[in-house]
Amino acid sequence: MNKWLDEVAWNAEGLVPAIAQDATTGEVLTLAWMNREALTRTLEIGHAVYWSRSRRELWHKGATSGHFQRVLEIRMDCDADAILLRVESVGGIACHTGRRRCFYRRLEGEPGHQRWIATELVIEVPRRR
Amino acid sequence: MNKWLDEVAWNAEGLVPAIAQDATTGEVLTLAWMNREALTRTLEIGHAVYWSRSRRELWHKGATSGHFQRVLEIRMDCDADAILLRVESVGGIACHTGRRRCFYRRLEGEPGHQRWIATELVIEVPRRR
Numbered sequence: 001m002n003k004w005l006d007e008v009a010w011n012a013e014g015l016v017p018a019i020a021q022d023a024t025t026g027e028v029l030t031l032a033w034m035n036r037e038a039l040t041r042t043l044e045i046g047h048a049v050y051w052s053r054s055r056r057e058l059w060h061k062g063a064t065s066g067h068f069q070r071v072l073e074i075r076m077d078c079d080a081d082a083i084l085l086r087v088e089s090v091g092g093i094a095c096h097t098g099r100r101r102c103f104y105r106r107l108e109g110e111p112g113h114q115r116w117i118a119t120e121l122v123i124e125v126p127r128r129r
Numbered sequence: 130m131n132k133w134l135d136e137v138a139w140n141a142e143g144l145v146p147a148i149a150q151d152a153t154t155g156e157v158l159t160l161a162w163m164n165r166e167a168l169t170r171t172l173e174i175g176h177a178v179y180w181s182r183s184r185r186e187l188w189h190k191g192a193t194s195g196h197f198q199r200v201l202e203i204r205m206d207c208d209a210d211a212i213l214l215r216v217e218s219v220g221g222i223a224c225h226t227g228r229r230r231c232f233y234r235r236l237e238g239e240p241g242h243q244r245w246i247a248t249e250l251v252i253e254v255p256r257r258r
Contacts, residue, residue: 003244007245106204
């Protein structure tokens with residue numbers, strides 16, 4: 001019974017964007033992509049599994065770094081074309097740069113002089129991606 | 130000076146996904162899409178402006194419903210291919226279905242019997258999209 005999977009509005013590449021939100025702090029940690037297999041695996045193992053568009057393979061987040069995302073809840077939006085995961089961010093580092101979250105840059109500055117400024121420190125220097 | 134705009138990794142269609150998060154409650158409200166013009170307009174007017182992929186036009190969210198998203202902060206992720214907005218959700222309704230947020234469905238049920246269940250009530254019956 002995979003009716004729930006068929007209800008997702010997969011895009012032309014068979015993917016859907018998936019947001020991971022820290023269940024404790026509410027921080028938006030990451031936006032990544034899933035295909036049917038990634039979402040199925042996520043549900044099966046209780047960890048976020050994505051589809052790496054660059055490597056073109058399933059990506060069990062944390063498999064090399066130890067920074068898994070334990071999935072507590074899976075949500076879908078009104079158009080069925082976006083997924084929201086409430087997760088426990090194991091180790092408190094969700095970004096491959098070693099920061100708490102991927103959204104570490106904020107647009108700052110006067111009109112005409114905006115810049116992206118890093119607002120979060122690297123907690124742990126990553127060994128590899 | 131639009132260097133900050135050039136730093137966004139626009140996809141092949143010139144778009145980037147943009148998450149809107151309620152600045153007060155931390156709830157993830159919507160995932161929509163922006164092109165360069167939408168992001169520029171968002172910055173200029175301080176309200177979220179998206180690109181409607183279905184209507185193929187700029188979409189000033191709330192222009193018909195009154196449920197604007199006042200933008201307090203614009204963030205970008207590590208790969209520069211996703212935007213995060215911290216917003217004030219005017220009227221407390223972000224979804225065109227009249228709910229607080231678009232992510233109103235949760236996956237529930239035993240393995241093999243999962244279903245998407247609506248967990249949020251319609252606050253205001255929408256007149257039109």
